[in-house]
Amino acid sequence: MMQKIQRFGGAMFTPVLLFAFAGICIGVGTLFTTEAIMGGMAAPTHIWYQCWNIILQGGWTVFNQLPLLFAVSLPIGLAKKQNARACMEALVLFLTFHYFLSTILAQWGSTFGVDFSQDVGGTSGLTMIANIKTLDMGMIGALMISGIVIYIHNRFYDTKLPEWLGTFNGSTFVVMIGFFVMIPVAIISAWLWPMVQGAMTAFQGFVVTTGNFGVWVFIFLERLLIPFGLHHLLYSPFFYDNAVVTGGMYSAWANMLPTLAASSESLKSLAPQFGFTLTGMSKMFGCPGIALAFYATAKSEKKKRVLGLLIPITLTAVMCGVTEPIEFTFLFIAPALYVVHCILAATLATVAYMAGVVGIFSGGAIECAALNWIPLMSSHWSTYLIQFAIGIAFTGIYFIVFRTLILKFNFATPGREIDEDEDVKFYSKKEFREKKGMRTSSGNDLAYVEMILEGLGGAENIEDVTNCVTRLRVTVKDETIVKDDKYFKQIGTHGLAAKGKSMQVIIGLTVASVRDDFEKLLAA
CATH class of the missing domain: 3.30.1360.60 (Glucose permease domain IIB)
Structure with missing residues (x-):
């Protein structure tokens, strides 16, 4: 079971890789189309606004179609054969499911406690997917349908039909089976999902009321689960689905950028729930402290080689938000240090949140700049000054704590290997x-x-x-x-x-x- 969960977590990352570029387009587009920043040039009638609005709307493609994106992308990692065809099958059957669900609710919505005449969005529980008005099942619904399609594909794709039915082999056979499977799935979803939406609403209220403690626990668990490959399952409902805010925190924040840029009120008062996305604070500020501690405690004859190892993997963490290269240099040789890292990461994020720092800070500096600093610096520079002050202070804390523990317990971190003949630099x-x-x-x-x-x-x-x-x-x-x-x-x-x-x-x-x-x- 653990292997299957880890495989699923890896497949989840396929569409996530698109978020950085989409975030840059949205961040820059929002910056150049916000009147509070650009003045009259950002008026809707100005050619400047109109040109940049094209870029901005194109950048929304990924975030506006997240369920569709996840449904189509999951087979890339989970289909055991013919992944490209599995993606096509997932697309067709995902749309088929929502056409079924839309028709069921349009005809018998009151039976399931759904007022299908309401406008999409808000508290209606309805949304638009590929121009289909349907129940808002978010990423969970997308993964459910995609998972069913992947199972059917893996099980039946190679089925050989009689020669006179040969035209129905392969993907056509998978879609045929899936077509009829989607009918009961749509009926069950129409009955069950409104109750799930009610439970989600209650859960959202609980998460929001946990405040600082909730942020600390969330960040701690997110870091702690990385070695097991399970952290995607923890943060995905928060970041990309409805666990905290409708549509997911990424999408909601991007939608709020124009309002935030035009307001002089504190970001925390405008978006108090966006503390769970501070997972990137330890990537930008904690990892440099870890690297400095490794360099400082390395044996003198190995410092130069340690530096050559640490610079690229630290830059990867700071700029791209990818921390595995640096974390895995000490995770297995000093697991206690990794637990300390998790505690410090959670504490750093919580202190920043208490000081008023909120936003999309789950990735590295590139993503943070696109979705926060660039579009919002003009009106919220003081918040980001506080963020950097806290971050740099924690870089020092990380350095002191890691250096002290490494020396006290003689951990064999890079440059301190017990085997004197073992070269610190990994062989190229x-x-x-x-x-x-x-x-x-x-x-x-x-x-x-x-x-x-x-x-x-x-x-x-x-x-x-x-x-x-x-x-x-x-x-x-x-x-x-x-x-x-x-x-x-x-x-x-x-x-x-x-x-x-x-x-x-x-x-x-x-x-x-x-x-x-x-x-x-x-x-x-």
């Missing part, structure tokens, strides 16, 4: 191949992927493979023949996280291309 792929008598090729770097596959026990030991934003997630048949973490670091990865038969090879931001080559080797 080229160096390792030369050591093994291999050379890089001018084409695809398949030797690197071959070594990953070898470390996992070979093609015959692979059950399935997927990936998230930085990790190659593999389920193996026999975990006892998988090589250790040191081997994977030596070949150029950031290490291996193993739990039972579930293996996560920490690759970095190039993991998608590595997975492609990995699957080519499996198919060879």
